Amino acid sequence: NAGVTQTPKFQVLKTGQSMTLQCAQDMNHNSMYWYRQDPGMGLRLIYYSASEGTTDKGEVPNGYNVSRLNKREFSLRLESAAPSQTSVYFCALKLSSSTDTQYFGPGTRLTVL
């Protein structure tokens, strides 16, 4: 039982390159989230998905796309990476609808040169 897995753990890109960050869960929860974490700025929501096949924009969606093709996986795509997208990216699940407790993956550290 891995909970939430994120791949890759680290990635270095050049400006303009594209890549997809993968998130997979084995906890059978509907709601999934993508956050970015930057020093002094806390966690900022990029996109979320309330259920399979649905996605919604969060606070900072520009430059990103997401895909929720099944309940288990939620991917985040950078089509043309920019240095401003250098960050640590976390995928999370909502464990409880009554409290919005979120369970986080281990993160992906992305550097865009």
Place this chain on the structure above:
Amino acid sequence: QQQVKQSPQSLIVQKGGISIINCAYENTAFDYFPWYQQFPGKGPALLIAIRPDVSEKKEGRFTISFNKSAKQFSLHIMDSQPGDSATYFCAARDSNYQLIWGAGTKLIIKP
């Protein structure tokens, strides 16, 4: 309106002391206030949470104090230990059921 302001940005406390982290908000529609703890290289994990109809919640050495009229809430860590060294985030749930996060506090407990 949607912000949660957290202070201090960093905090150094002696082992055995009390660590206090504060958060303030403006949106009175917020209805759930969790604190998350994050160790280096890990994702945040729920530590303790409170609802606005309660003024205090205690779990072991961790206590949330909530002041609804002042729109402030704080985390107190009693008898702070080196293992408590981590980054702490407060958050608040908005009317869309999304969490709005504070900027985080890096806590260092000196042995």
